[in-house]
Amino acid sequence: MRLLKDLFHLFYPKLCVVCEDNLVENETTICTLCRHDLPLTNFTDYKENKVTQTFYGRILIEKAFSLLFYRKKGSTQKLIHDLKYKGNEEIGVFFGDWLGEILKENNEFATIDYIIPVPLHPKKLRERGYNQVTRFGKTLSKHLEIEYLENYLIRISSTKTQTFKARFERFNNIETKFLLTNPSFFDHKNILLIDDVITTGATLEACAKEFLKSKNCTINILTMGYTE
Incomplete structure (x- = not known):
């Protein structure tokens, strides 16, 4: 079995998503050198x-965190692009494992009742064929032992991809709408909204406003990347 596995990797080697060099044993998704160079936000x-400052004057956020800075043509952009558009859902698992370990250790989100994806x-x-934050959220759920809920928050309008829109246009986008199907279910609950990247915060703000229909619902936010 080991021989077959080695032969498979010889002809179909696992490559680092960022530099595209071969991964060695015990490396997953990204090589050690590239991981070391990722632009950590280091928010303490x-x-x-x-992230929380993004929502000042717009909506009350209890806590928020992003792992990496998201910069044009940077390593974070490469990771998120492959996750969203190249079907590499293992990147979501990679981020879920990384953030799951951090958050389990620091207990910052220990009182969360549910993890909710955008x-x-x-x-x-x-x-x-998939939501790019599903594997991310499910992996977080395992680490933090917090239930991951889909289908309670739904998107009821469709927009063109945000990737190539100007920042101002994205901020003023009023087309994207969401609906919370059962607001009373989240009465007195502490929720964690998750997404891949936060830029203007408009999408997460629209989602958070739906949860304000619930009584005394506390909102927290977690993303893989944050656009400076």
């Missing part, structure tokens, strides 16, 4: 950082 205050519109989900 979960209540007061650049949903795709059904049409987009059919086209892509």
Whole structure:
């Protein structure tokens, strides 16, 4: 069995998503050198950082965190692009494992009741075949022992991809709408909204506003990347 596995990797080697060099044993998704060079945000205050500041005057966020800075043509952009558009869902697992270990150790989200993903519109989900944050959320769920819930928050309008839109246009995008199917279910609950990248915060703000329909629902946010 070991011989067959070695032969498989000889002809179909696992490559680092960032530099595309061969991964060695015990490396997954990204090589050690590239992982070392990833632009960590190093936010230590979960209540007061650049992510929470994004929502000042817009919506009350209890805590928020992003693991990496997201920069044009940078390594984080490469990882997220492969996750969203090249079907590499293992990147979601990679981020889920990494953040899961951090959050389990620091207990910052220990009081969370549910992990909620930003949903795709059904049409987009059919086209892509998967939500890029599903594997991320399910991996987090295992590490933190917090239930991962889909289908309570749904997207009821479709927009063109945000990737190539100007920042101002994205911020002023009023087309994207969401619906919380059972607001009373989240009464007095502490939720964690997750997404891949936060830029203007408009999408996460729209999602969070749906949860304000619930009584005394506390909102937290977690993303893989944060756009400076």
